[in-house]
Amino acid sequence: MLSPEVISRIRRVHIMSTRIVNEVMAGQYHSAFKGRGLAFEEVREYTPGDDVRNIDWNVTARMNRPYVKVHREERELTVCLCVDLSASVSTGSRHSLKRETMAEIAAVLAFSAVFNNDKVALVLFTDHVEEFVPPRKGSSHVWRVIRQVLTARPLGRGTSIATSLNHITGALRRGAVVFLISDFEDEDFESALAVASRKHDIIPVVIKDPIERELPPVGLLGIEDPESGEKLWVDASDPIVRRRVREGFDKRMAYLNDVFRSNGLDYTIVWNGEDYVKPLVNLFRIRERRVRVA
Amino acid sequence: MHWKFEDPAFLVLLLAIPLLLFLHLRYEKRRRLLYPAGVLKSVQVQGWRVRFRHIVRALYFASLSLGVFALARPQAGTVHHEVITTGVDMMLVLDASGSMKALDFSEGQRRKTRFQVAKDVIADFIDKREGDRIGLVVFGEYAFTQCPLTVDYALLKGFLETLEVGIAGDSTALGDALALAVKRLRKLKSKSKIIVALTDGRNNAGQLSPEEAADIARSYHIRIYTVGIGVEGRSPFRVETLFGPRIVYQRVQLDEKTLRAVANATGGRYFRASSPRELEEVYDTIDRLEKTERKMRSWAEYREEYRFFLLPAFLMAVGAFLLSHSALRRMP
Numbered sequence: 001m002l003s004p005e006v007i008s009r010i011r012r013v014h015i016m017s018t019r020i021v022n023e024v025m026a027g028q029y030h031s032a033f034k035g036r037g038l039a040f041e042e043v044r045e046y047t048p049g050d051d052v053r054n055i056d057w058n059v060t061a062r063m064n065r066p067y068v069k070v071h072r073e074e075r076e077l078t079v080c081l082c083v084d085l086s087a088s089v090s091t092g093s094r095h096s097l098k099r100e101t102m103a104e105i106a107a108v109l110a111f112s113a114v115f116n117n118d119k120v121a122l123v124l125f126t127d128h129v130e131e132f133v134p135p136r137k138g139s140s141h142v143w144r145v146i147r148q149v150l151t152a153r154p155l156g157r158g159t160s161i162a163t164s165l166n167h168i169t170g171a172l173r174r175g176a177v178v179f180l181i182s183d184f185e186d187e188d189f190e191s192a193l194a195v196a197s198r199k200h201d202i203i204p205v206v207i208k209d210p211i212e213r214e215l216p217p218v219g220l221l222g223i224e225d226p227e228s229g230e231k232l233w234v235d236a237s238d239p240i241v242r243r244r245v246r247e248g249f250d251k252r253m254a255y256l257n258d259v260f261r262s263n264g265l266d267y268t269i270v271w272n273g274e275d276y277v278k279p280l281v282n283l284f285r286i287r288e289r290r291v292r293v294a
Numbered sequence: 295m296h297w298k299f300e301d302p303a304f305l306v307l308l309l310a311i312p313l314l315l316f317l318h319l320r321y322e323k324r325r326r327l328l329y330p331a332g333v334l335k336s337v338q339v340q341g342w343r344v345r346f347r348h349i350v351r352a353l354y355f356a357s358l359s360l361g362v363f364a365l366a367r368p369q370a371g372t373v374h375h376e377v378i379t380t381g382v383d384m385m386l387v388l389d390a391s392g393s394m395k396a397l398d399f400s401e402g403q404r405r406k407t408r409f410q411v412a413k414d415v416i417a418d419f420i421d422k423r424e425g426d427r428i429g430l431v432v433f434g435e436y437a438f439t440q441c442p443l444t445v446d447y448a449l450l451k452g453f454l455e456t457l458e459v460g461i462a463g464d465s466t467a468l469g470d471a472l473a474l475a476v477k478r479l480r481k482l483k484s485k486s487k488i489i490v491a492l493t494d495g496r497n498n499a500g501q502l503s504p505e506e507a508a509d510i511a512r513s514y515h516i517r518i519y520t521v522g523i524g525v526e527g528r529s530p531f532r533v534e535t536l537f538g539p540r541i542v543y544q545r546v547q548l549d550e551k552t553l554r555a556v557a558n559a560t561g562g563r564y565f566r567a568s569s570p571r572e573l574e575e576v577y578d579t580i581d582r583l584e585k586t587e588r589k590m591r592s593w594a595e596y597r598e599e600y601r602f603f604l605l606p607a608f609l610m611a612v613g614a615f616l617l618s619h620s621a622l623r624r625m626p
Binding site for chain 2: 087088090091183185211212216218219220221222223224225226227228230231232233234235236237238240241244245247248249252
């Protein structure tokens with residue numbers, strides 16, 4: 001059973017996500033992910049200015065007045081939330097672990113999807129796929145997704161983005177919108193990303209903690225790498241060290257940017273402890289613009 | 295100067311220090327900030343201060359160790375010995391007449407006069423005595439007190455060292471010398487009073503004969519040990535002539551009969567030494583004969599020296615504290 005603490009957290013995330021989805025992102029999400037094809041919705045009376053091509057002649061003949069067919073975009077969309085649970089996301093400063101922020105983002109996206117009547121699938125992965133929840137509609141399903149994200153206890157420590165992407169490609173028959181939520185502390189995922197992005201619409205959400213770029217100036221820092229368990233000391237107050245770390249981090253981000261851009265992916269960066277709604281809304285805006293242009 | 299710990303039981307605490315160090319190292323191994331180290335490892339820098347991170351711990355543990363030493367009450371002081379029982383009172387009588395220049399006690403190539411040999415043997419003898427009051431009378435033509443009775447053997451040996459042959463004339467006033475020694479001893483109330491007289495000749499000067507001196511000694515219960523030295527027959531002498539130093543052989547007359555009589559009259563013994571070795575044996579024998587059992591009282595004076603441990607310990611701790619809050623600050 002779930003502990004009361006977890007239940008209250010799920011509820012909090014639910015309320016927060018619903019608010020965000022309703023007030024901030026509703027329209028953005030909707031227009032950012034237009035489905036393919038048109039679904040007939042209803043017929044209504046012709047008003048001047050309607051396209052004459054849409055007139056439903058059968059109804060017009062029966063009613064003796066002109067009627068037009070009204071269509072709606074088909075929104076039979078599958079959203080797959082692909083969340084990294086490797087040990088490296090269980091770190092973070094500013095009162096929250098990266099993992100918690102990632103869970104909240106996943107919950108917000110799941111609610112957005114359900115709100116728009118999309119199917120939601122969930123993949124939790126470390127160095128292997130920990131959990132796969134097949135795509136389904138409905139708010140009871142979204143509860144399940146959120147609970148899984150918040151309470152899953154991963155068995156693995158490492159990160160293998162490639163494995164999770166291969167799993168998605170196999171598990172989802174139709175092309176889906178895949179939110180790849182990870183800190184991308186991984187190597188050798190580029191080719192798998194290129195393959196998967198041919199079938200799916202992949203949106204990487206890169207989550208990083210500010211101290212990964214800017215070491216806290218606290219003197220000598222005893223560090224343990226959560227994935228390899230390697231222990232090392234670093235002088236976090238040394239300006240040379242700080243500069244080199246900053247440069248190394250920026251280089252890494254530039255590399256990720258290159259990988260994503262070369263595959264034509266839109267991505268966003270979320271900083272742990274900072275507002276994650278704004279980056280998501282920006283992402284959706286960019287996509288909306290692209291969809292409109294297309 | 296003498297060092298010791300008043301409460302050495304506290305030193306057992308030192309055994310706990312390696313254990314403490316081990317626990318601390320393990321604790322520090324476990325207490326780490328979880329941090330994805332991918333970027334850090336790729337840039338390969340740590341900063342120079344990392345190399346000095348052990349200084350703080352070293353200072354703390356050194357301070358702790360010194361603190362334990364201070365707790366064990368280190369003390370420095372001196373042990374004093376006081377002799378309670380008085381030993382014998384002893385006058386050494388030494389012949390410094392011209393005949394003591396004879397070289398018959400030479401050993402090997404080095405020529406040494408009898409006098410020099412006698413001085414060395416007597417110095418050794420003095421070293422062996424403890425708690426006795428010893429004085430020194432030297433005689434030749436006259437007798438005089440070179441050193442009154444004293445327990446300051448360094449002083450006594452100093453006086454002995456300065457002696458030279460002929461310092462009191464060339465002839466042999468043994469009787470006067472013995473009488474002078476008796477005079478020095480007679481008023482003392484010690485248990486045992488003895489005279490050790492060393493000569494190589496015949497009494498031929500002075501106002502008193504050795505026998506008369508022995509009578510006086512006996513009346514004061516003073517024993518006289520007499521030591522006659524010199525080889526039988528002629529002895530070599532070094533003589534300065536116009537043509538430089540030469541060795542001349544002369545007969546030295548040792549009056550054994552008188553010496554034996556003096557010793558017997560006072561309850562002492564007569565010894566004959568015809569080589570340095572024999573002379574040493576003679577004095578060893580006298581040393582054994584006049585052994586006294588001595589009782590000593592010893593006490594010690596100690597100063598507490600904990601500050602020499604506590605002060606550096608304090609300074610180290612303060613240094614470690616300051617370092618750990620400035621240059622070598624660490625997290626977590």
